[in-house]
Amino acid sequence: MEKELRSPVSQRPLIVKDGKSKTGIGATVSIELNGEKMQVQLGKTILEICKENKIHIPTLCYHEDLCIAGNCRMCLVEVEGMRTLQASCAFPVTSPVKIKTFSDKVRKARKHIVDLMLSEHYGECYSCVRNNNCELQTLAKEYGVDSYEFGHICEPRFEIDSSSHAVVRDMDKCILCRRCVRTCIDLQEVGVLEAINRGYDTKISTFMDKPLADVICINCGQCINRCPTGALHANDPSDEIWKAIEDPKKHVVLQTAPSPRAAIGEEFGLPAGISMTGQLNTAIKRMGFDRVFDTNFTADLTIMEEGTELLSRLRKAIVDKDSSVMLPQFTSCSPGWVKFIEHFYPEYLDYLSTAKSPQQMFGSVIKTFYAKEEGIDPKDIVTVALMPCAAKKFECNRPEMDSSGFKDVDYGLTTREMAKMIREAGLRLPELPKTNFDEPFGDASGAGLIFGATGGVMEAALRTVYELVTGRPVPFKNLNIDVCRGMKGIKEASVKLENCKEEFGFLEGVELKFIVAHGTANAKHVMEMLIKGELAGYHFVEIMACPGGCIGGGGQPIPTSELIRKLRVKAIYEEEASMPVRKSHENPRIKYIYEKFLTDGPGGKLSHKLLHTKYLKRGKYIN
Amino acid sequence: MNDSEKNIRNEFIQTLVQRFGKERTALLPVLQEIQKKFFYIDEHSQQEVARLLNIHPVEVNSVISFYAFLYDKPRGRNTVRVCKNIICNYHGSLEIAKALSTELGIGFNETTKDGKVTLEYANCFGMCDKSPSILVNDQIHERVNKESVLNLIRDLK
Amino acid sequence: MNTLNKIKRTGPVLFSEYEKGSAVKKVLEMEREDILFEIKDSGLKGRGGAGFPVSTKWMITAAANADKKFIVCNADEGEPGTFKDRVLLLEYPELVFEGMIIAGYTIGAKEGIVYLRAEYSYMLEFLENFLEEMRKQNLLGKNICGKGFDFDIFIRLGSGAYVCGEETALIESLEGHRGEPRNRPPFPVNTGYLGFPTAVNNVETLASVPNIINKGGEWYHKHGTDKSTGSKLFSVSGDCKYPGVYELPWGTTLNEIINITGAEDTKAIQVGGASGICLPATEFGRKLSYEDISTGGSIMIFNKSRNMLEVLKNFMEFFVEESCGQCTPCRIGNVKLLEGVEMIEKNEYTIEYIEKLKELGRTMQVASKCGLGQSSPNPFISILENFKDEIFNNKPVLN
Known part of the structure; x- marks a missing residue:
């Protein structure tokens, strides 16, 4: 992602990317770091240099996904000849300097800063969701805080805002590093959170301090992932889920998305990038869930529905010359993105695929098809969705999501919350044996699995659409459509449809053009292209609200970084490569459900009732 | 609205x-x-x-x-600001503040019921050589005293 | 306008005889390098308090390669006890504006912006009219004095934030943001207003320029001391007979100030406004100069009847309110210092804790992001040190 583009000019560090060719001054500068002489690249920040030299500098407001703030002052270092200490995150080295990273002055200042933060930080660590994974707590330990030097606030100053299904704001724990502000405004370009007031009264706020549920928050939860403390966390339904599990009358079914599996190991001390699918299934069953299903099943179903919808749009546009058909078709499986377009581009909602997200499809399939097959009264079924996502909590609570006649998905549970439940159950996830998913949905295709990474939906859709149209597999080695992969903010490519089957003769020779974007800032860019008419001739656009796609979702383990996201993606692609079925339409259970239940086929009447939805023109205006 | x-x-x-x-x-x-x-x-x-x-x-x-001079909540048609710098304090701004408060029947950071005046403290106006001073809307009044400020606010519309 | 200023003492440097427009006319005939040399010879340093050499600031801005450059006049005179800029703007606006034109010509800016604090908005009409008059006289606008230089000045109002006197906060404010100081580097001279090279100068600094141009850098250098050349405007207030603005040579002692302004029974002088330091009588022999007590010119005099703890509390309340709240040391630190003052006031303190707060103050001086937090502990430390007998004596210390 080109994050530099989004940071304000004034706050960008003076990075000289290629010193040699541009300035002629020479690419390096010699400095002294804690007495050690070294050559470093001109323009690198002291923090970067220290990292490269394995010197740990404490940071709080710094986050590698975000532009530089330099406001927590934790990363201060001493630069010889300067009266004041310098924030190493914001100090680019452009001349020969002597730097001390742990002098007496530096250590004392850092300790003072931790002390000051703690004095205003209400609450106790043991009763905090971020206990043991809190950057402030870690710093307190690093700097040997053993008492509250400057007192400790004993009364809460703010009311907790839990109005939102997705994000809970507890400003008493906020240390005003403003990562959430930079995430919301710069990284995601949603613009819900900003600092208000000044001085001691400064706090992070929504527009006119309204409850989060009443403003244009898209629930992406990216702010949670970047919050160093427990000030932001997801709205946790695990108590209710436990209650349902213990209720003998309830049949509790859990569906799990691919991304939590690729990341939950991190919650148990494993490095990023280790898939825990089988172990997680075991844990879920041992915890008392009655069934565990793979959301990839409905991801495959989504591909069938969305792919069919695309083909029908193309047919209407090309054959019927129907000008009311909106192309390109935009994906609709990311609930953050859906709410984003509902708020920011309500007049373009017709471009969205009407297909529900895999989570919601599963909800209605479980409470209809599954209930019938198993002979269980749907009112006794509790569906829980384990998702990498905060917005899924909002999505399952959308009032229109009741096509089964019941609330289709009862609870959205994040990866972090699942990890907590597993710990509560006393299970050591990494050591558990592997179990398969339960029937009747069993194991899904690899196409569903890669939904977790940016570009995955596109790749999965292409595999199916291309084959439906031409009768041949996509012309990419091992079915890996590499142009869809990778962390570039906006990817675009095309594939030519040749020798089409007779029924798709109208697509003969058509260059199927598609775009993949992740992160709502990039989505915004794509929408601006659409408005300017630059997407004429494009057919399909995949958008994920979160950077990196679902594996970088707002419900995933903390911390996050581009490297962590890449490792999680790698885990998904590796797992996918070894799967026997890698195309949605070849998933035998998909064939089965269309034969037995959705008998009028993809896009048919029952599909439309259960698997498709409508959107709301929300707009930006806040009442 | x-x-x-x-x-x-x-x-x-x-x-x-x-x-x-x-x-x-x-x-x-x-x-x-x-x-x-x-x-x-x-x-x-x-x-x-x-x-x-x-x-x-x-x-x-x-x-x-x-910004101290921008507001997102309703307030009076006029704003009277009393300087609270120490120099003005030592030249009687506290008594003036009290007089204003009594006359208007409101405390500081409050607005009269008829919406005429909002009363506020503000930091140094840069009039320390002519203290005490008050700012009525954007007009500065120097070397004020209890009587003169009361006359000033009576003239407000 | 109901404000009469009347400068109490006009010295021979800043307020030497000046014919309107003369320096601008002269400067437009000069090479830009020569102007820089003239300013360098004068030894003129920033008058806002920090004392950065003007020639260096202008030289870097002039040397910067950019499509646009800006000269910004910092008229956000918010330091408690400072009012010299008010007087300059109302009585000698030609010096300020012409200083801006000269600066603009030197650094290659076509636009000058005056950032006028909201509290001074009563001056706006007068200043706008003055600028309009200058435009009529072709001292501003296109092709100034027929010499092919285009330059204009616009006034922007602040909205009540002391921190906007910090140059990068001022620029943030101009750009329509919260007035929160930026990281430095990059410095405004490279990356300033809208990302363009920008020279931000104090009103008084700019007002000093026309006479330097007319009479030469050497002439200017003859006044004041070796490292503090020229003269300084002092805003004197508090317990004295003749408060007001005085132009005095650098190197003037506090005792001299006391005499000139008719102060009696003086106990303490706060030099440099709330963010300055507070000196007791034993230090009144010290000189006001960059090499001794550097200051933006605020002199607040307190006589024997004043309670220094009350003074300190007033200052600390000011900082708690005016801190931008961005960086930790300043946002929370100032509150802790104020709480310390209140503890002393209520007689509920321990000396150990007060010492701890002084240590915290020293951290704030080096750890805060901008000048506000770096200087706000000054009164805390200096008043508690210099007036400890008054503040701590006769009070039982709780342990």
Whole structure:
């Protein structure tokens, strides 16, 4: 992602990317770091240099996904000849300097800063969701805080805002590093959170301090992932889920998305990038869930529905010359993105695929098809969705999501919350044996699995659409459509449809053009292209609200970084490569459900009732 | 706020944007003018400004809340500010503050019931050589005393 | 306008005889390098308090390669006890504006912006009219004095934030943001207003320029001391007979100030406003100069009847309110210092804790992001040190 583009000019560090060719001054500068002489690249920040030299500098407001703030002052270092200490995150080295990273002055200042933060930080660590994974707590330990030097606030100053299904704001724990502000405004370009007031009264706020549920928050939860403390966390339904599990009358079914599996190991001390699918299934069953299903099943179903919808749009546009058909078709499986377009581009909602997200499809399939097959009264079924996502909590609570006649998905549970439940159950996830998913949905295709990474939906859709149209597999080695992969903010490519089957003769020779974007800032860019008419001739656009796609979702383990996201993606692609079925339409259970239940086929009447939805023109205006 | 009040504001903001431009640099001048005309910058106006300058409403709100002379809550048609710098304090500003408060029947950071006056403290006006001083709207009054300030506020509309 | 200023003492440097427009006319005939040399010879340093050499600031801005450059006049005179800029703007606006034109010509800017604090908005009409008059006289606008230089000045009002006197906060404010100081580097001279090279100068600094141009850098250098050349405007207030603005040579002692302003029974002088330091009588022999007590010119005099703890509390309340709230040391630190003052006031303190707060103050001086937090502990430390007998004596210390 080109994050530099989004940071304000004034706050960008003076990075000289290629010193040699541009300035002629020479690419390096010699400095002294804690007495050690070294050559470093001109323009690198002291923090970067220290990292490269394995010197740990404490940071709080710094986050590698975000532009530089330099406001927590934790990363201060001493630069010889300067009266004041310098924030190493914001100090680019452009001349020969002597730097001390742990002098007496530096250590004392850092300790003072931790002390000051703690004095205003209400609450106790043991009763905090971020206990043991809190950057402030870690710093307190690093700097040997053993008492509250400057007192400790004993009364809460703010009311907790839990109005939102997705994000809970507890400003008493906020240390005003403003990562959430930079995430919301710069990284995601949603613009819900900003600092208000000044001085001691400064706090992070929504527009006119309204409850989060009443403003244009898209629930992406990216702010949670970047919050160093427990000030932001997801709205946790695990108590209710436990209650349902213990209720003998309830049949509790859990569906799990691919991304939590690729990341939950991190919650148990494993490095990023280790898939825990089988172990997680075991844990879920041992915890008392009655069934565990793979959301990839409905991801495959989504591909069938969305792919069919695309083909029908193309047919209407090309054959019927129907000008009311909106192309390109935009994906609709990311609930953050859906709410984003509902708020920011309500007049373009017709471009969205009407297909529900895999989570919601599963909800209605479980409470209809599954209930019938198993002979269980749907009112006794509790569906829980384990998702990498905060917005899924909002999505399952959308009032229109009741096509089964019941609330289709009862609870959205994040990866972090699942990890907590597993710990509560006393299970050591990494050591558990592997179990398969339960029937009747069993194991899904690899196409569903890669939904977790940016570009995955596109790749999965292409595999199916291309084959439906031409009768041949996509012309990419091992079915890996590499142009869809990778962390570039906006990817675009095309594939030519040749020798089409007779029924798709109208697509003969058509260059199927598609775009993949992740992160709502990039989505915004794509929408601006659409408005300017630059997407004429494009057919399909995949958008994920979160950077990196679902594996970088707002419900995933903390911390996050581009490297962590890449490792999680790698885990998904590796797992996918070894799967026997890698195309949605070849998933035998998909064939089965269309034969037995959705008998009028993809896009048919029952599909439309259960698997498709409508959107709301929300707009930006806040009442 | 009803639609006609909203329209009045929309039209006014439109003229301001024409005058100051659509760039973010126009934000403070635009807010200052809205404030001057309507005495505070209401929710609707904040959103309209945000829309026209292509920024987020919360950013407008954030900027307003930062500056002591911009307000997002209703207030009086006039603002009387008493300097609370130590020099003014030593020259009688505390007594003046008390007199104002008694006369208007309100405390500081409060507005009279008829919406005429909001009373406030402010930091140094740069009039320490002529202290105590008060700022009535944007007019400075130097070397004031209890009698003179009471006359001043009686003249306010 | 109901404000009469009347400068109490006009010295021979800043307020030497000046013919309107003369320096601008002269400068437009000069090479830009020569102007820089003249300023360098004068030894003129920033008058806002920090004392950065003007020639260096202008030289870097002039040397910067950019499509646009800006000269910004910092008229956000918010330091408690400072009012010299008010007087300059009302009585000698030609010096300030012409200083801006000269600066603009030197650094290659076509636009000058005056950032006028909201509290001074009563001056706006007068200043706008003055600028209009200058435009009529072709001292501003296109092709100034027929010499092919285009330059204009615009006034922007602040909205009540002391921190906007910090140059990068001022620029943020101009750009329509919260007035929160930026990281430095990059410095405004490279990356300033809208990302363009920008020279931000104090009103008084700019007002000093026309006479330097007319009379030469050497002439200017003859006044004041070796490292503090020229003269300084002092805003004197508090317990004295003749408060007001005085132009005095650098190197003037506090005792001299006391005499000139007719102060009696003086106990303490706060030099440099709330963010300055507070000196007791034993230090009144010290000189006001960059090499001794550097200051933006605020002199607040307190006589024997004043309670220094009350003074300190007033200052600390000011900082708690005016801190931008961005960086930790300043946002929370100032509150802790104020709480310390209140503890002393209520007689509920321990000396150990007060010492701890002084240590915290020293951290704030080096750890805060901008000058506000770096200087706000000054009164805390200096008043508690210099007036400890008054503040701590006769009070039982709780342990």
